[in-house]
Amino acid sequence: MAPAKATRSSRATGTSQAAMSVAIKKEKVKRSALGDNCNLSHAKIMALHQDKENCHGVLDEGKRSKATIYKKTVLGEIPNGDMVQIPCRSQAQAQAQGVSLKPLRRISNKTTDSLYPSALEDVSTCGASLHPTADAWAPVVPRRRVPRGVVDFDQKNWDDPLQVSHYSMEIFNYLKTREPAFAIGDYMPRQIHLTTDMRAVLVDWMVELQENFRLYHETLYLAVKIVDLYLCRAVIKKEQLQLLGITAFFIASKYDECLPLRIWELLYICDGAYSRDELVKMELETLRLIQYDLGIPLSYSFLRRYARCAQVQRRTLTLARYILELSLMDYAAIGFRDSQMASAALYMALRMRAGASHLDQQTWTPTLVHYTGFQLAEFAEIVPVLNAGLHRRPCDTIKIIRNKYSDKIFHEVAKVPLLTNQELFQNNLAPKHKSRTHL
Template sequence: MPTLRKQSVAAVGKKTKPSLSENQEEASRVKRATSTSRGAAKTRTAFIDLTNSTKVQISFPGKKKELAKKQVKKRSASCVSAKKTAKQNGTSSETSAEKSVKNEDKAETEAAAADKLETAVSEVPPHLRRPEVPAEFDIDSQYSEDCVMCPDYAVEIFAYLKQREEKFVLSNYMTTQPSLNKEMRSVLIDWLVEVQENFELFHETLHLAVKLTDHYLAKTPIHHNMLQLVGTTSVLIASKFEEYSVPSVEEFLYICDDAYTKEELLAMEASILRTLSFDINIPIPYCFLRRYAKCVNAGMDTLTLARYFCEMSLLEMELVVVRGSLLASGCLLLAMLTKDLGGWSPILQFHTGYELSDVAPVVWMVYSMMSQLPKDKLSAILSKYSHKVFFQVASLPMVDVEVLEKALSR
């Protein structure tokens, strides 16, 4: 596999500045009139027109029901009055009485509809009801004023992500790849970490790229000469999904040392997307890790240590079969035990949905992987997390095995 080359900077040509007359002509075409035909100042009512703010009336099933009942009573009284008038005035008033009866029937129908609507609202199916979060497990109310944190929907969002995980369960697919082995995959992912660092991509992009690579290889046998192309193209797709600014195709070809052509990369992109049915929103452990760390108010150093474990797990074929939410739980628990911050707590069990017996096997797998970490090769992640930006967590000693056994045997 060619070594990673530094990103080149392309020269950007200067655009000619339009003349003043051109700008004035353009402005005259798009600028709205600021006054009416009579010359008076135009009232700015655009927002009122758009939102109908003067006409908006919010009603609820209960209030609608009460209003309908009041209308029934009012129309019933008018109907009785109309009938009395009909008796006094003869047949000429019969039409008015009939109209009142029709109005009464209509009001009764509206009241019945209101009753039906209220019953439908109260009988929402269990799977559509908002989950009730006990006060001691509420980690979102503190962000009630921050819409970016989605405090009103956070619980449902992560419940939905856990449901989607069931669609993306992987197995050890190396048995279906006659030209590949797990060592080749590890070398590829180690190189992808360098690509992520070189392009300064988000960590989510790296994790999603690895997921795309694994899911494609699980369905499509390839020759080992094409493995780097699959990984590179997966980073390109993940960048389009996660990044604000996506590296160009030419830059991806450059870091591959021009081993592939533009046509080959674009063809591989189409192949990956078709194979995955364009469903690339795969839940990754990185997003679960941030959520679960919030449950225990973990500091940035503890969260970074858990992210280090999580990123190292990308190299292990044995951990491909583990769901992202469960892997995140195991990495966080191992980081907490390493930092002596306690073990598995009820709030973690509530938000993750996993008991200690579910998380313990994953913790042991990650611990075994970290204890047998090769120092001479596949060192991209090790070097990355040895930097002071990442609190040099890669240099921290692992938790003692006796402490680990005691914490996981409760």
């Protein structure tokens, strides 16, 4: 019998311990629900064992305190530091004391098309709500001043986070201020070992690399810009030109790509002409010469912004990309500002897509003037240079870009009929500028 009694006593002890653990868990739940008032409520609950007469009163008071805190939390009010319940005032008392009462609000279960105000409903007029009204949570759309006849693209896409319409104008205005820091001069007279044709072959080869590795177009434009900046500040030999090209791609891919190029890939496409140490050394020298500043404004970024704001068709944008990409090989275009280059390419694409039957229409609209910041006369000298590149007879060794944009994927924009300079500016440019636009 003694072992049985010991077993029953151990079971009873285990049951009491389990009950105590359950009580402790419940107490923790009460503490977390009561928040900052948990110490006071815990002291009152622990006093129940000593004073059984006030048991129900203390428990009722704890429930009321818990309910008050829960209600205030759900309704979104800001509780005071001592967790003291705000007394309820009637409308007459509030007016006598000079206190304005606002209705408390809660989220309604009704599904509506509206996102903010209609999803809230009045539930009570008791208590001075510290929560802002529903209208305060609605998105505030400031009135943007645009000229008459301008399509306010940023206003229409204000709620689209991908368009960053709140500060997109400031971004591109800042990029325009950065352009003088990356100006490229006429460096070819100093490069005694290079020619403009050699540079064109290098850029054409870089376009082929961009297609084979399926890199972003921003990577290509940044790499070409790095090459020009390096050649502006250092003289290299002919044998190092391809090494500079792959080094520029290596740096640009680190800056723009999610998965940058690897060294062995770049060395493989050069057929072992350079070693790993040579590539790393050229990378260090290139970064040092450009002062480690890779935030270079690119004409491709400006073009995408302008075309999006003007809401041009995809075929027109692809044609403008073809004109702009073809200009990368043209040494005569390296001295122009990237923002103006993008404007000129887009203007030419709009004129060429409209065709010879619509030459009398005004192409450079007030919307384009507003978002680009340029009148047609400000970049008119760039258009003949780009148009000359389109009319230039294709070379057998330089044909990657033309073949690329002759594909159906790019809408065969390389086959669009060309226009003369006079046709491009017909009824769009003042007479004083027409004298220098003849082809």
